[in-house]
Amino acid sequence: MTANRPLKATLNRIDSDLGAAMDRLLDLLRIKSISTDPAFAQECITAADWLVNDLKSIGIDAESHTTPGHPMVVGKVSGPEGSPHVLFYGHYDVQPVDPLELWDRDPFDPALEETAAGKVIRGRGSSDDKGQLMTFVEACRAWKAEHGTLPCSITFFFEGEEESGSPSLVPYMEEHRESLKADLALICDTGLFQSTTPAIITQLRGLLGEEITITGPDKDLHSGMYGGVAMNPARVLTKIIAGLHDETGRITVPGFYDGVPELSPELAAQWEALAFDHAAFLGDVDLSLPAGEQGRTPLEMIWSRPTCEVNGMISGYTGDGFKTVLPSQASAKISFRLVGTQDPLAIRDSFRAMVRDMVPADCSVVFADHGASQGAQMSTDHPGFEAARQALSDEWGMEAAFAGCGGSIPIAGHFKDIVGMDAMLIGFGKDDDQIHSPNEKYDVESYHKGIRSWARVLDALARI
Amino acid sequence: MTANRPLKATLNRIDSDLGAAMDRLLDLLRIKSISTDPAFAQECITAADWLVNDLKSIGIDAESHTTPGHPMVVGKVSGPEGSPHVLFYGHYDVQPVDPLELWDRDPFDPALEETAAGKVIRGRGSSDDKGQLMTFVEACRAWKAEHGTLPCSITFFFEGEEESGSPSLVPYMEEHRESLKADLALICDTGLFQSTTPAIITQLRGLLGEEITITGPDKDLHSGMYGGVAMNPARVLTKIIAGLHDETGRITVPGFYDGVPELSPELAAQWEALAFDHAAFLGDVDLSLPAGEQGRTPLEMIWSRPTCEVNGMISGYTGDGFKTVLPSQASAKISFRLVGTQDPLAIRDSFRAMVRDMVPADCSVVFADHGASQGAQMSTDHPGFEAARQALSDEWGMEAAFAGCGGSIPIAGHFKDIVGMDAMLIGFGKDDDQIHSPNEKYDVESYHKGIRSWARVLDALARI
Numbered sequence: 048m049t050a051n052r053p054l055k056a057t058l059n060r061i062d063s064d065l066g067a068a069m070d071r072l073l074d075l076l077r078i079k080s081i082s083t084d085p086a087f088a089q090e091c092i093t094a095a096d097w098l099v100n101d102l103k104s105i106g107i108d109a110e111s112h113t114t115p116g117h118p119m120v121v122g123k124v125s126g127p128e129g130s131p132h133v134l135f136y137g138h139y140d141v142q143p144v145d146p147l148e149l150w151d152r153d154p155f156d157p158a159l160e161e162t163a164a165g166k167v168i169r170g171r172g173s174s175d176d177k178g179q180l181m182t183f184v185e186a187c188r189a190w191k192a193e194h195g196t197l198p199c200s201i202t203f204f205f206e207g208e209e210e211s212g213s214p215s216l217v218p219y220m221e222e223h224r225e226s227l228k229a230d231l232a233l234i235c236d237t238g239l240f241q242s243t244t245p246a247i248i249t250q251l252r253g254l255l256g257e258e259i260t261i262t263g264p265d266k267d268l269h270s271g272m273y274g275g276v277a278m279n280p281a282r283v284l285t286k287i288i289a290g291l292h293d294e295t296g297r298i299t300v301p302g303f304y305d306g307v308p309e310l311s312p313e314l315a316a317q318w319e320a321l322a323f324d325h326a327a328f329l330g331d332v333d334l335s336l337p338a339g340e341q342g343r344t345p346l347e348m349i350w351s352r353p354t355c356e357v358n359g360m361i362s363g364y365t366g367d368g369f370k371t372v373l374p375s376q377a378s379a380k381i382s383f384r385l386v387g388t389q390d391p392l393a394i395r396d397s398f399r400a401m402v403r404d405m406v407p408a409d410c411s412v413v414f415a416d417h418g419a420s421q422g423a424q425m426s427t428d429h430p431g432f433e434a435a436r437q438a439l440s441d442e443w444g445m446e447a448a449f450a451g452c453g454g455s456i457p458i459a460g461h462f463k464d465i466v467g468m469d470a471m472l473i474g475f476g477k478d479d480d481q482i483h484s485p486n487e488k489y490d491v492e493s494y495h496k497g498i499r500s501w502a503r504v505l506d507a508l509a510r511i
Numbered sequence: 512m513t514a515n516r517p518l519k520a521t522l523n524r525i526d527s528d529l530g531a532a533m534d535r536l537l538d539l540l541r542i543k544s545i546s547t548d549p550a551f552a553q554e555c556i557t558a559a560d561w562l563v564n565d566l567k568s569i570g571i572d573a574e575s576h577t578t579p580g581h582p583m584v585v586g587k588v589s590g591p592e593g594s595p596h597v598l599f600y601g602h603y604d605v606q607p608v609d610p611l612e613l614w615d616r617d618p619f620d621p622a623l624e625e626t627a628a629g630k631v632i633r634g635r636g637s638s639d640d641k642g643q644l645m646t647f648v649e650a651c652r653a654w655k656a657e658h659g660t661l662p663c664s665i666t667f668f669f670e671g672e673e674e675s676g677s678p679s680l681v682p683y684m685e686e687h688r689e690s691l692k693a694d695l696a697l698i699c700d701t702g703l704f705q706s707t708t709p710a711i712i713t714q715l716r717g718l719l720g721e722e723i724t725i726t727g728p729d730k731d732l733h734s735g736m737y738g739g740v741a742m743n744p745a746r747v748l749t750k751i752i753a754g755l756h757d758e759t760g761r762i763t764v765p766g767f768y769d770g771v772p773e774l775s776p777e778l779a780a781q782w783e784a785l786a787f788d789h790a791a792f793l794g795d796v797d798l799s800l801p802a803g804e805q806g807r808t809p810l811e812m813i814w815s816r817p818t819c820e821v822n823g824m825i826s827g828y829t830g831d832g833f834k835t836v837l838p839s840q841a842s843a844k845i846s847f848r849l850v851g852t853q854d855p856l857a858i859r860d861s862f863r864a865m866v867r868d869m870v871p872a873d874c875s876v877v878f879a880d881h882g883a884s885q886g887a888q889m890s891t892d893h894p895g896f897e898a899a900r901q902a903l904s905d906e907w908g909m910e911a912a913f914a915g916c917g918g919s920i921p922i923a924g925h926f927k928d929i930v931g932m933d934a935m936l937i938g939f940g941k942d943d944d945q946i947h948s949p950n951e952k953y954d955v956e957s958y959h960k961g962i963r964s965w966a967r968v969l970d971a972l973a974r975i
Contacts, residue, residue, distance in 0.1 A: 359827035
């Protein structure tokens with residue numbers, strides 16, 4: 048390997064500038080940019096402006112664009128003639144902080160803390176996603192400071208509504224697809240594999256959200272007066288839900304598995320090599336037995352197999368004590384995680400038809416739609432994937448993985464569908480970061496090595 | 512039939528005194544004796560004192576007895592030498608009034624209202640149970656006023672905790688069993704059959720209340736990260752509940768039907784003769800199909816067959832919108848109505864064993880006990896039953912029925928078990944009285960003919 052002097056100089060600068068980089072992140076974390084609560088709308092604007100100013104301070108042309116919701120931040124900087132053009136996506140909004148009493152400190156008064164496992168940055172958004180977003184910005188800052196330029200042309204694209212369903216995102220992208228066009232999108236909103244192994248996420252599951260409400264009698268009844276003769280909608284609902292999985296854990300919705308691909312032998316071998324510790328993964332949440340389809344590995348269950356989960360369910364009296372009510376209604380929120388080319392809309396139709404068939408003649412069912420998105424399988428044909436994988440392996444001293452992610456990150460699909468570019472998801476979060484929960488943290492190691500990782504990835508992409 | 516001059520005089524007096532009787536009931540209805548809410552404890556004392564004073568005004572020796580909860584009112588009056596001794600039970604406490612905004616008037620500012628179906632007394636407690644209780648008191652008042660004495664010796668026994676589970680009742684009865692001893696108990700807390708046919712309830716269902724909570728993961732999980740591999744407790748719970756009934760509507764708990772008697776041919780013929788309009792009964796609540804065991808009549812389903820109902824069920828996120836949570840817990844409140852000699856404790860054990868068998872190895876289940884009482888089958892051997900049936904038939908101009916009741920009225924069993932006396936349940940409520948709901952009412956017809964009914968029943972009992 049030849050000595051890479053420009054990269055080495057940048058990495059050295061990152062190391063020596065870490066304290067200041069940390070202070071900048073703490074500044075950003077102090078802004079209460081909770082996107083879902085209208086009371087914090089001004090804070091979202093403040094966070095967007097902070098980022099515009101920070102990008103400008105590096106010498107990047109940046110603007111905040113108003114939307115019907117919170118602003119989009121877009122920054123642009125050109126690299127050397129002929130260098131690749133990447134778009135970097137992150138989000139500056141954060142989750143609400145309830146329940147506040149479970150926090151050990153003010154969620155918006157962030158600080159460095161020493162823990163048994165090392166130094167962490169504690170505060171809302173430290174991991175999801177301000178800390179991750181800033182790993183990329185800091186890498187650019189160091190590179191620019193060191194060399195006066197950046198190795199690639201870069202479009203920065205920061206959203207402020209990710210934690211509230213991104214209502215403005217698709218319209219914005221559709222209106223600005225030319226301006227957002229690049230060779231490759233980089234997304235920093237994921238984590239390390241098992242908190243240790245660097246990972247590029249190459250497949251994401253889609254999501255179909257459905258809510259069903261069964262109505263039996265037109266009012267809550269006395270279960271003494273009517274019990275036995277009146278159909279109980281909770282009985283109907285539980286029968287429907289209980290029938291969604293067969294004895295082998297397969298989902299029974301007709302046609303559900305159409306478009307579910309088998310894992311390629313190459314990927315199966317790679318995943319096997321990851322030696323996923325499912326006992327530890329489940330043990331962390333006090334479980335022990337993989338609950339998915341028989342004959343599938345735990346990693347397949349969470350990355351490459353579709354699921355059906357009850358996310359919520361309610362009927363009748365659920366307060367303290369007991370009421371002998373025979374409920375009028377029973378309802379459930381049910382989601383399906385989808386993979387491959389499973390068609391969310393066809394599955395919705397099939398699911399609803401199956402449910403309707405199970406509702407007795409004198410009960411009724413109403414459906415509500417909570418979104419439908421297909422799974423995403425990144426093509427790793429773009430040479431940037433292998434280059435980035437190598438760069439990450441170099442930084443972390445461990446072979447980086449092409450991994451799956453059980454969750455759904457719709458932006459990856461939007462980049463493909465709307466802008467026509469592939470997306471590479473690289474992130475440095477750890478499993479214990481407590482995102483969306485009290486006491487969120489980001490390891491200083493994640494931040495520091497994350498910044499270094501991006502410097503390496505940008506360098507590698509420029510050299511393809 | 513020989514002319515019955517004393518009864519006729521009493522009935523005439525009841526008719527002419529109806530306006531004053533109504534005013535007395537309105538007075539009692541103004542007292543906000545909600546037993547379940549500690550804020551109304553003083554109002555319960557006020558209601559008890561009102562009743563003591565009212566009984567005294569008739570010339571009955573009455574007292575209010577303090578308990579750890581609300582007072583018991585006990586009154587005693589002797590009839591002629593050798594006359595039968597009856598105990599009359601009613602309750603002066605009422606249900607809460609929430610949701611208040613659904614009332615068309617202040618629930619504690621009762622009034623006479625003209626409706627399309629006739630005059631009603633509108634207000635909380637008008638039917639359940641102050642109005643019913645006062646039918647008996649007014650019958651005694653009229654008889655005493657007319658004849659200076661009563662046809663039977665009577666013990667009045669009014670409770671103030673019926674709507675909040677009667678915590679003081681059994682201890683009180685156990686302590687005062689000698690003082691409460693009579694030949695027969697009369698209970699006025701039930702209704703007419705299908706709002707038209709006078710009825711003596713001769714069988715009541717018992718009640719077993721169970722709450723089960725299934726825990727899977729030790730915290731709510733992200734359904735993307737864990738969906739598929741982590742067992743969802745809502746899936747476990749729904750499978751358990753869905754398995755509680757077989758395809759024919761029978762309950763699958765092992766041993767559940769032990770002690771369930773077949774209907775005697777005599778009672779079957781009587782019930783058949785009632786021509787129960789189950790289409791109207793179900794149509795009133797927007798249902799049409801009897802949902803109980805195949806091969807059973809709708810009346811059997813609600814009166815003489817045991818049931819299993821979900822009274823409440825909750826898991827995960829049940830607010831607006833959608834959260835992709837994989838819940839840590841799922842719980843349900845489930846009740847069984849019991850008949851014949853079904854043993855509630857044996858059924859509890861069997862149910863819990865069945866549930867435990869269905870819980871996967873890495874989930875856990877916790878049970879909570881919400882009471883267990885056996886069904887009650889009154890012996891109608893006491894000649895008072897047939898005498899009262901005839902008296903009711905005379906008053907209402909329709910053959911009175913020995914009917915069942917799907918609900919559970921534990922006091923009937925307590926009179927048998929603790930005091931050793933049979934209970935005769937006679938009431939005049941109608942199906943549309945909206946007890947426990949907003950706009951509770953009691954028909955003036957129920958009140959007027961109810962008072963007259965008791966005069967006839969007392970007369971009939973005295974003549975056996």
